[in-house]
Amino acid sequence: MNETATPSFPKHLLDFQDWRRTQVESLLETAQMMQEVLARPVKKVPALTGFTVATVFFEPSTRTRISFELAARRMSADVVSFSGAVSSTTKGETYRDTLRTLEQMGIDAYILRTDAAGVPHQAHRWLHKPVINAGDGWRAHPTQALLDAFTLREKLGDLEGKKIAIVGDILHSRVARSNAELLPMLGAKVVACGPATLLPGSLPGTTLTTNLKEALAEADAVMALRLQKERMDKGLLPSLPEYIAGYQITEERLRWARPQAPLLHPGPMNRDVELEGTLADSPRSLVERQVANGQAVRMAVLYHVLVGKKS
Amino acid sequence: MKGEILIKNAKLADGRGEHGSADVLIGEGRILSLTGGDASTVLDATGKVLSPGFFDPHAHLREPGQEVKEDLQSGLTAAAKGGYTDVVSMPNTSPVVDSAEIVRALKEKAAQIGRARLHPAAALTQGQEGKILSEARLLREAGAVMLTDDGRTNEDAGVLAQGLQYAASWGLLVSxxxxxxxxxxxxxxxxxxxxxxxxxxxxxxxxxxxxxxxxLEVVRYVIQGPGMEALRSGKSLLHIQHLSTRRGLELIRQGKQDGLPISTEVGPHHLTLTDEHLESLNPIYKVAPPLRTRTDIEALVEGLLDGSIDCVGTDHAxxxxxxxxxxxxxxxxxxPNLEVAWPLLYTELVLKRGFPLPILIERFTDGPRRVLGFSPIHLTEGAEASLVLWQPNNQRPVEPSAFASKAKYSPWEGWMLQGWPVLTLVEGRRVFASEPLL
Amino acid sequence: MTFKSKLLNEDEVRRALTRIAHEVIEKNKGTDNLCFVGIHTRGISLAQRLVNLVERFEGKRVPMGILDITLYRDDLTEIGLQPKVRETRIPFDLNGKAVVLVDDVLYTGRTARAALDALIDQGRPNRIYLAVLVDRGHRELPIRADFVGKNLPTSKSEVVKVKTQEDDGEDAVELWEMEES
Structure with a gap:
């Protein structure tokens, strides 16, 4: 058989610290091939027959879990799922106990979601099998960033020199952090914008601003982030109307961006908060496309992380 | 002259300086002679250094109630292994150390264990709840050496002011x-x-x-009030624990220049680790106050050198x-760091940065003793034989699995250190001896 | 690897393909429902040639698709390498078609097996033929080719390399010897 091998890949996806541009681009190409599989009448290939993956979610997230599980099943992997709550004491089972138990059952890869930053890294230290981060606290959500990049490239082509504005609660956003790692790697310029109390002091790969007009000016694409209502309770924001007045993406404000600049949102969306009502359903919105691409991207991630022995 | 232990050819180094080699004869809990004599046990300490025993003003030994983390037996053994002859234990236990009974019980138990000596700190407020002052007079009588709500922060400045005032009137330091x-x-x-x-x-x-x-403003206010005539000259009233920032140090330095009765300590981790270690996303580096930056370390080393920082406190936790x-x-x-504090700072500060050895010894010995109102121990005839003999040359990695502490992990695991203690004596009694010496 | 000999030159490759094209037309009794699907990489250029030849002989251009069998390999749990997933594009309906799968070399039969599975996932052809430029023997599965350019007995330590103008700048079939390991 012809052996056209892809560049060797990290056997985990915790964030993009260990990934190079060529690897990411190769993965996005694979995702393109997976799109073709998803367009067939039979949306399933036998590639991962014999592999078992576990989705281990310590924080509930139906959408991400379904996307990963479908991706795995369309690749013919067996899927088991574990949902658990973590307590702040060690009275219950620890992360390590849970993961080690699964390891004894012969899991080949772990898809991990937690409310705390760093658990995928910790799991990677404890386990001998690949760990895929499905979101950890405010830190990273690499498959979301990959599907965002994939969707943006689908629409804009090469991202070199493109300006992407990310708007909302940057401080608490793993989506913003992963995109801040990934998009600049692909040549894009990222401007992160939000209320002063929801911006970090610095974020490598981005320009930070509280000025929405500045952020949107000449932007090639605009990504709005979900606003967690609990930010108001912590005294970080006075009120929802206050956020909307300052930072909602409206039809009118979108005129600051390039004509036809597409609109992204990682979901789930608070209607009429992050985006003005009609925008989410307008032709400029790529929100549904993001969800569809999520599956292809996750299939590609599973392929690259699982196939081929550790180098 | 006849003694119990003769330590031959030891290099002497204490808070005053280095004093060359001597044959140190120990008996009746004291240094009997620096020029040898007869003893039942004779140790050849060629190449090793003898110093006064280290004094830790800040350790969490977790007893009572949290013995799963540490207890007096493991904690005081760890301390002795680290060259410490004296340890101040923090009162944030379960129950909180806020009564004379608990202080007495701890002292008695520690005495039976017979490793490093225990000096309990007691809570500043009952239950460390920041409301009602604890019984400073009775606590001191039972053996408490300090009052603190450490483990929590003193959010109510008014309660702190009253606590400082009241504790000072009974000669107790507040941290x-x-x-x-x-x-x-x-x-x-x-x-x-x-x-x-x-x-x-x-x-x-x-x-x-x-x-x-x-x-510092609270201290300025309190020293205007009554009861302060009794304030011992030069003695600290308020001790700021585990200083971690350059800016905090500047404030303390200024406060001392203004003559405020304050003191402070710095922990081994704040002198050797930075926030960049958290990039490993390993909770082993999670500590409060947190690991800071290279700039802070530089400032803290400077502060330790010029005396703005009085002593090293481990905050062994x-x-x-x-x-x-x-x-x-x-x-x-x-x-956890009782067992590595001295070799760590000897290696990282003295050997790698040229920090003066006598000053580091001073910050481990006279410094904390002075802050707490204990007399210094210097290597002279007649001095209390609470001493540590340590090995300045042998390099050995930090091996947490061999810790006496129950916490068998360490952010310094694998670091190659010199300066490991080989013998610790409390009033002439061996509380720790490394295997080759036994 | 060391070069041993040239098994087919440009003319011999051309003649072999011409013969295959004729045999395909004959077997299918013309071009009705006929289509070609080339397997990555060199099967694609060979399929393209066959489509052109059929057009030359019959005056009709039959559809062609390309097939990547990576996701159908039976060794993905084992191999150390991570094969690149390449494009599959079959821009016509396979139902009822007579498909000629085209590959450069038939060896163990595992590629053909994977290709059959991949093809069947895309639709339900009436008939699937297998055409290869070289059959070198050593089958590991019960698979045979319907159209063979050249049968070449080889040893397992040898490697048969098919070169095409499109992929390699020349048409040739070469025999190479693997290095002693």
Whole structure:
């Protein structure tokens, strides 16, 4: 058989610290091939027959879990799922106990979601099998960033020199952090914008601003982030109307961006908060496309992380 | 002359300086002679250094109630292994050490264990709840050497002022964990470019400095009040624990220049580790106050050198392995370090940076003793034989699995260190001896 | 690897393909429902040639698709390498078609097996033929080719390399010897 091998890949996806541009681009190409599989009448290939993956979610997230599980099943992997709550004491089972138990059952890869930053890294230290981060606290959500990049490239082509504005609660956003790692790697310029109390002091790969007009000016694409209502309770924001007045993406404000600049949102969306009502359903919105691409991207991630022995 | 132990050819180094080699004869709990004599046990200490026993003004030994993390037996053994002859234990236990009975019970138990000596700190307020003052007079009588609500922060400045005033009138030092709870929020690491990038809640340096600034003003206020005539000249009234920031140090330095009766300590981790270690996303580095930056380390070393920082306090804070393997939000704060403090700072400060040895010894011995009102121990005939013999040349990695502490993990695991203690004596009694010496 | 000999030159490759094209037309009794699907990489250029030849002989251009069998390999749990997933594009309906799968070399039969599975996932052809430029023997599965350019007995330590103008700048079939390991 012809052996056209892809560049060797990290056997985990915790964030993009260990990934190079060529690897990411190769993965996005694979995702393109997976799109073709998803367009067939039979949306399933036998590639991962014999592999078992576990989705281990310590924080509930139906959408991400379904996307990963479908991706795995369309690749013919067996899927088991574990949902658990973590307590702040060690009275219950620890992360390590849970993961080690699964390891004894012969899991080949772990898809991990937690409310705390760093658990995928910790799991990677404890386990001998690949760990895929499905979101950890405010830190990273690499498959979301990959599907965002994939969707943006689908629409804009090469991202070199493109300006992407990310708007909302940057401080608490793993989506913003992963995109801040990934998009600049692909040549894009990222401007992160939000209320002063929801911006970090610095974020490598981005320009930070509280000025929405500045952020949107000449932007090639605009990504709005979900606003967690609990930010108001912590005294970080006075009120929802206050956020909307300052930072909602409206039809009118979108005129600051390039004509036809597409609109992204990682979901789930608070209607009429992050985006003005009609925008989410307008032709400029790529929100549904993001969800569809999520599956292809996750299939590609599973392929690259699982196939081929550790180098 | 006849003694019990003769330590031959030991290089002498204490808080005053280095004093060349001597044959140190020990008996009746004292140094009998520096020129040899007869003894039942003779040790050849060629190549080793003899110093006064180290004094730790700040350790969490977890007894009573948290013996799963540490207890007096393991903690005081760990201390002796680390060259410590004296340890001040923090009162944030379960129950809180806020009564004379508990202080007495701890003292008695520690005496039976017979390793490093225990000097309990007691709570400043009952139950460390920050409301009602604890019984300073009765606690002192039972053997408490310090009052503190460490483990918590003193949010009510009024209660702190009253506590300082009352404790001072009974000659007791008050120490504080100086962090502003509001600014600290849920921070689990130093707030800065690393925390921003990692997406971890940050604890800003200003949470510490803002609180120190407030507390210095509280001291200024308190020393105007009654009961202060009794204030021993030059003695500290308020001790600021585990200083971690450059800005906090500047405030303390200024406060001392203004003549305020204050003192402070710095921990081994704040002198050797930075927030960049958190990039490993390993809760082993989670500690409060958090690991800061290179700039802070430089300032703290300078402060330790010029005496703005009085002493090294370990803030030895053991937890179980399971607890430290929780995630970074849920894992408890704390680093165990009693067994590595001296070799760590000897290697990192003296050997690598040229920090003067006598000054480092002073910060481990006379410094903490002075802060707490204990007499210094110097290597002279007649001095109390609470001593440590250590090995300046042998290099050995930190091996947490061999710790006497129950916390068998360490952020310094694998670091190659010199200066390991080989013998610790409390009043002439062996409380630790390394295998080759036995 | 060391070069041993040239098994087919440009003319011989051309003649072999011409013969295959004629045999395909004959077997299918013309071009009705006929289509070609080339397997990555060199099967694609060979399929393209066959489509052109059929057009030359019959005056009709039959559809062609390309097939990547990576996701159908039976060794993905084992191999150390991570094969690149390449494009599959079959821009016509396979139902009822007579498909000629085209590959460069038939060896163990595993590629053909994977290709059959991949093809069947895309639709339900009436008939699937297998055409190869070289059959070198050593089958590991019960698979045979319907159209063979050249049968070449080889040893397992040898490697048969098919070169095409499109992929390699020349048409040739070469025999190479693997290095002693």
């Amino acid at each position: 504080v964990h100086a962090e502003d709870a509001g600014l600290r929020r849920g921070g689990v690491m130093h707030e800065g470019k690393v925390s921003f990038r990692l997406g971890l809640p940050g604890n800003p340096a200003y949470a510490e400095s803002a609180r120190i600034a407030r507390d 053991p937890h179980t392995q399971d607890e430290k393997e929780l995630d970074l939000l849920r894992a408890p704060f704390g680093i």
